[in-house]
Amino acid sequence: MNSSDMEVTINNNGDKTNVTIDGRIDNVTVEAFQQSMNTLIEGNQQDIEIDCSALSYTSSQGLRIFLILQKSVTKRGGKLVLSNMNAQVKEVFDITGFSNIIKIV
Amino acid sequence: MKKRFNPIKDKTSEIIEYLMSSPDIPDDEALQFKLRLSIEEAVENVVRYAYDGGIGWLEADIHFDEDSLLLTIELRDAGVPFNPLEREDPDVNLSVEDRDIGGLGIFLCKNLMDSIEYHYENGNNVLTMTKKV
Numbered sequence: 001m002n003s004s005d006m007e008v009t010i011n012n013n014g015d016k017t018n019v020t021i022d023g024r025i026d027n028v029t030v031e032a033f034q035q036s037m038n039t040l041i042e043g044n045q046q047d048i049e050i051d052c053s054a055l056s057y058t059s060s061q062g063l064r065i066f067l068i069l070q071k072s073v074t075k076r077g078g079k080l081v082l083s084n085m086n087a088q089v090k091e092v093f094d095i096t097g098f099s100n101i102i103k104i105v
Numbered sequence: 106m107k108k109r110f111n112p113i114k115d116k117t118s119e120i121i122e123y124l125m126s127s128p129d130i131p132d133d134e135a136l137q138f139k140l141r142l143s144i145e146e147a148v149e150n151v152v153r154y155a156y157d158g159g160i161g162w163l164e165a166d167i168h169f170d171e172d173s174l175l176l177t178i179e180l181r182d183a184g185v186p187f188n189p190l191e192r193e194d195p196d197v198n199l200s201v202e203d204r205d206i207g208g209l210g211i212f213l214c215k216n217l218m219d220s221i222e223y224h225y226e227n228g229n230n231v232l233t234m235t236k237k238v
Contacts, residue, residue: 027117027149057138059145060209070201088138095216096209097197 005029008036017045022054025062037065046078053084063096070102081105107166113152113182114159120148129169129176131238139217140176140236146210147180147189147232155184155230169238175219180232187230188223190215 006023019040025033040048048069058066066082073080081103085093093099108123110116124144130137151163164181189211195204214221218234225231 026145057142059142059149060213061149063209064206067201067204067206071204074201088135092142092213095197095213096195097199097204100198101201101204 006033008033010036010039012045015047017048019048019050020054021050021052024057025055025065026057026059027061030059030061030065033062034065037069041069041072044076045073046076048073048078049081049083051084052082052089053086055085055089058089058092060096063092063098066098066102079103106168107164109162109164111162112160113156113163115152116159116163117145117148117152120152120163120165121145124165124167124178127167127169129167129238133238136236136238140178143214143217143234143236144178146214147178147234150189150210151180151182151184151230151232154187155182174237175235176238178234178236181229183229186225188225189232190221190223 006021006025006029009020009022011018017040023029070080083105085104090099090104093102093104106127110120113120121141121144125137125141130140148163152159155161155163161182161184166179166181167176169176192208192211194212194215195208214234218236220235222233223231
């Protein structure tokens with residue numbers, strides 16, 4: 001995988017939606033990431049878990065999209081969880097206070 | 106090492122890779138993550154906002170001082186005079202409903218680097234970031 005490749009997989013399993021992000025969210029991939037997330041931002045999924053174990057990097061542009069998604073899920077009364085984040089990406093969420101508004105396990 | 110990029114439209118990645126290729130950056134994954142993210146945020150700020158349509162130049166400079174062990178990254182452009190450090194920091198304690206979507210980039214630079222300074226000289230915006238390595 002090139003340094004600026006990124007892939008999102010979305011699986012709707014009954015009531016639960018499982019998502020994986022593989023790669024980097026940066027100035028190159030952010031548009032593709034936004035498009036993938038639009039499905040969830042504009043959708044009606046109530047229970048979303050995003051596995052971040054293969055998410056190696058995110059810029060502020062990626063954070064912005066996570067915030068838009070959380071706002072949308074909160075508004076519809078759903079649940080969003082980000083899981084298995086690596087230590088460096090977690091630090092970015094901590095510094096910006098995003099760890100307080102998005103559930104990270 | 107120093108290089109001028111002109112024009113800078115769509116050159117964010119090229120400028121990041123140029124600075125990250127410096128032999129003065131230690132082989133330390135966590136440190137490289139912080140440097141790369143700070144560089145990306147600072148460069149994107151110039152590429153997106155300094156010039157109308159990205160038609161203009163950016164000079165990227167990275168150097169290391171062996172006495173102070175400081176790695177210094179300097180970005181210079183001749184775009185609209187703009188001090189990104191004047192922007193108010195986001196309130197990280199707000200609820201999800203109240204959190205604003207913007208203003209995170211330079212805030213990350215401030216937190217990931219040891220120092221960040223701005224000055225305007227000879228018609229240029231100059232942003233200087235340092236990190237002890």
